[in-house]
Amino acid sequence: QKEVEQDPGPLSVPEGAIVSLNCTYSNSAFQYFMWYRQYSRKGPELLMYTYSSGNKEDGRFTAQVDKSSKYISLFIRDSQPSDSATYLCAMNSGGYQKVTFGIGTKLQVIP
Amino acid sequence: GAVVSQHPSRVICKSGTSVKIECRSLDFQATTMFWYRQFPKQSLMLMATSNEGSKATYEQGVEKDKFLINHASLTLSTLTVTSAHPEDSSFYICSARNARGDNNEQFFGPGTRLTVL
Numbered sequence: 001q002k003e004v005e006q007d008p009g010p011l012s013v014p015e016g017a018i019v020s021l022n023c024t025y026s027n028s029a030f031q032y033f034m035w036y037r038q039y040s041r042k043g044p045e046l047l048m049y050t051y052s053s054g055n056k057e058d059g060r061f062t063a064q065v066d067k068s069s070k071y072i073s074l075f076i077r078d079s080q081p082s083d084s085a086t087y088l089c090a091m092n093s094g095g096y097q098k099v100t101f102g103i104g105t106k107l108q109v110i111p
Numbered sequence: 112g113a114v115v116s117q118h119p120s121r122v123i124c125k126s127g128t129s130v131k132i133e134c135r136s137l138d139f140q141a142t143t144m145f146w147y148r149q150f151p152k153q154s155l156m157l158m159a160t161s162n163e164g165s166k167a168t169y170e171q172g173v174e175k176d177k178f179l180i181n182h183a184s185l186t187l188s189t190l191t192v193t194s195a196h197p198e199d200s201s202f203y204i205c206s207a208r209n210a211r212g213d214n215n216e217q218f219f220g221p222g223t224r225l226t227v228l
Contacts, residue, residue: 004154008152036219041202041222042222043115043117043204043206043220043221043222044204044219046216046217046218046219049216088154088155098157098160099157099217101154101155102154103152103153103154104154
């Protein structure tokens with residue numbers, strides 16, 4: 001079993017839709033959770049960074065962490081064609097610990 | 112802020128040659144830099160952690176004599192793929208941790224696509 005599971009997609013949605021991206025994990029020591037956006041042939045860009053359980057909102061993006069279920073989500077409201085990219089979840093136990101990435105979900109927002 | 116650059120962005124080389132990839136933090140000091148490899152439709156795989164002024168720490172299964180890492184300053188780390196073979200063809204991405212920022216936040220470079228013929 002992988003430490004982090006993420007559906008690779010692809011996920012296609014119409015412009016303006018609410019997008020839900022998810023990851024599950026098995027390591028209960030993970031405390032820090034991140035979402036990265038990666039455009040084709042580019043490096044990942046940090047979108048959201050949360051600690052422990054709860055919600056965090058930044059513009060059209062909302063990150064949710066449910067540590068009891070070992071489940072994290074990223075919601076994108078009013079999705080735009082420019083949101084089309086691969087979204088990677090990532091997590092670690094904090095400090096200088098190794099970050100473990102999901103495989104990434106490819107999202108396509110259709111105009 | 113927090114910009115990381117990589118050079119070159121793309122390199123094609125013949126089998127058996129060595130290739131050097133540079134990773135620079137442009138507007139911050141990075142005591143720690145990371146090197147990842149990403150194969151198509153696969154996740155980022157950490158190869159090694161590079162600390163300024165000390166030897167890199169390699170992940171299990173990564174040959175340290177093949178992937179030479181040097182972190183000579185707080186803004187520069189280099190990865191040299193020695194005697195490259197076609198199976199080394201991949202997307203190599205570095206990231207850097209800001210020495211003064213959140214210890215857990217990494218900023219990624221744009222990546223280097225290596226093709227070994």
